Amino acid sequence: xxxxxxxxxxxxxxxxxxxxxxxxxxxxxxxxxxxxxxxxxxxxxxxxxxxxxxxxxxxxxxxxxxxxxxxxxxxxxxxxxxxxxxxxxxxxxxxxxxxxxxxxxxxxxxxxxxxxxxxxxxxxxx
Amino acid sequence: xxxxxxxxxxxxxxxxxxxxxxxxxxxxxxxxxxxxxxxxxxxxxxxxxxxxxxxxxxxxxxxxxxxxxxxxxxxxxxxxxxxxxxxxxxxxxxxxxxxxxxxxxxxx
Numbered sequence: 001x002x003x004x005x006x007x008x009x010x011x012x013x014x015x016x017x018x019x020x021x022x023x024x025x026x027x028x029x030x031x032x033x034x035x036x037x038x039x040x041x042x043x044x045x046x047x048x049x050x051x052x053x054x055x056x057x058x059x060x061x062x063x064x065x066x067x068x069x070x071x072x073x074x075x076x077x078x079x080x081x082x083x084x085x086x087x088x089x090x091x092x093x094x095x096x097x098x099x100x101x102x103x104x105x106x107x108x109x110x111x112x113x114x115x116x117x118x119x120x121x122x123x124x125x126x
Numbered sequence: 127x128x129x130x131x132x133x134x135x136x137x138x139x140x141x142x143x144x145x146x147x148x149x150x151x152x153x154x155x156x157x158x159x160x161x162x163x164x165x166x167x168x169x170x171x172x173x174x175x176x177x178x179x180x181x182x183x184x185x186x187x188x189x190x191x192x193x194x195x196x197x198x199x200x201x202x203x204x205x206x207x208x209x210x211x212x213x214x215x216x217x218x219x220x221x222x223x224x225x226x227x228x229x230x231x232x233x234x
Contacts (some may be wrong), residue, residue: 001164037223047161047169049223063221064127096168102222110175112159112214112224115166 002027004097004117012124018084022097029078030055035100036080040093053080087124094119128217130226137232144200146229150212151194158196159214177186
C-alpha cells in the first residue's frame with residue numbers, strides 16, 4: 001500500500017525559505033489518478049490546505065499563500081516538494097503531505113485526501 | 127474567503143449518538159469530506175462524497191447532507207472515537223481544499 005514520508009529541516013529562520021520533500025513508496029507520483037497535496041497545522045489549531053501538484057506539473061495553491069508557495073514534482077525520484085518563502089513565526093506548523101483523489105467534472109466534482117504522511121514539525125525561529 | 131463552520135466541541139456518553147455539523151454556502155453544490163485526527167497523529171479520512179465510507183472505517187460512522195449543512199454521525203460512540211473531526215469541501219472559485227475549524231469530540 002502507498003505510504004508518504006515528509007522530510008526536511010525542522011528549524012527555519014525568519015525570512016528564509018522553508019523546503020520540504022515528500023517521498024512516495026508503494027505507488028507512483030506519475031499516476032494520473034491522483035493529485036499530490038500539502039496541508040499544514042499550526043500548534044493547537046486546525047488544518048490548512050496549502051496546495052497540490054499533478055505529475056504533469058500542474059498546480060493549484062491556497063490563495064492566502066499563493067505568493068509564497070511553490071510545489072514541484074520529481075517523477076524520477078518519486079517525490080514532490082514544497083517551498084514556502086519569506087517565512088515568519090506564523091508558518092510554524094506540522095506539515096503533512098497527502099495523496100488526493102479527484103474528479104474535475106462539474107457534474108461529479110470531488111477532491112479529497114485519502115492517504116496522509118505522518119507529518120513533520122517545522123519551527124520558524126532565529 | 128469561503129468558510130466552513132463547525133461547532134468547537136461535542137460531548138456524548140459511550141453508546142450514544144454523536145452528530146457533528148459543518149455549514150457552508152457552497153455545500154448544496156459541493157461534496158463534503160470528513161477526517162478524524164487523534165492527538166499526535168495524522169488525519170484519517172472517515173467519510174467522502176458526503177456519505178461514502180472508505181474501506182476499514184467502522185459502519186458506525188455515517189454522513190449526510192441537507193442544504194448548506196452536512197453532518198457526521200457516529201452511532202454507538204466508543205471511547206476510541208474521541209478525537210478532533212474536520213470537514214473539508216471546495217469553494218465556488220476553484221479552491222478545492224477548504225477545511226472547517228474542527229470539532230473536538232469528547233466521550234464522557
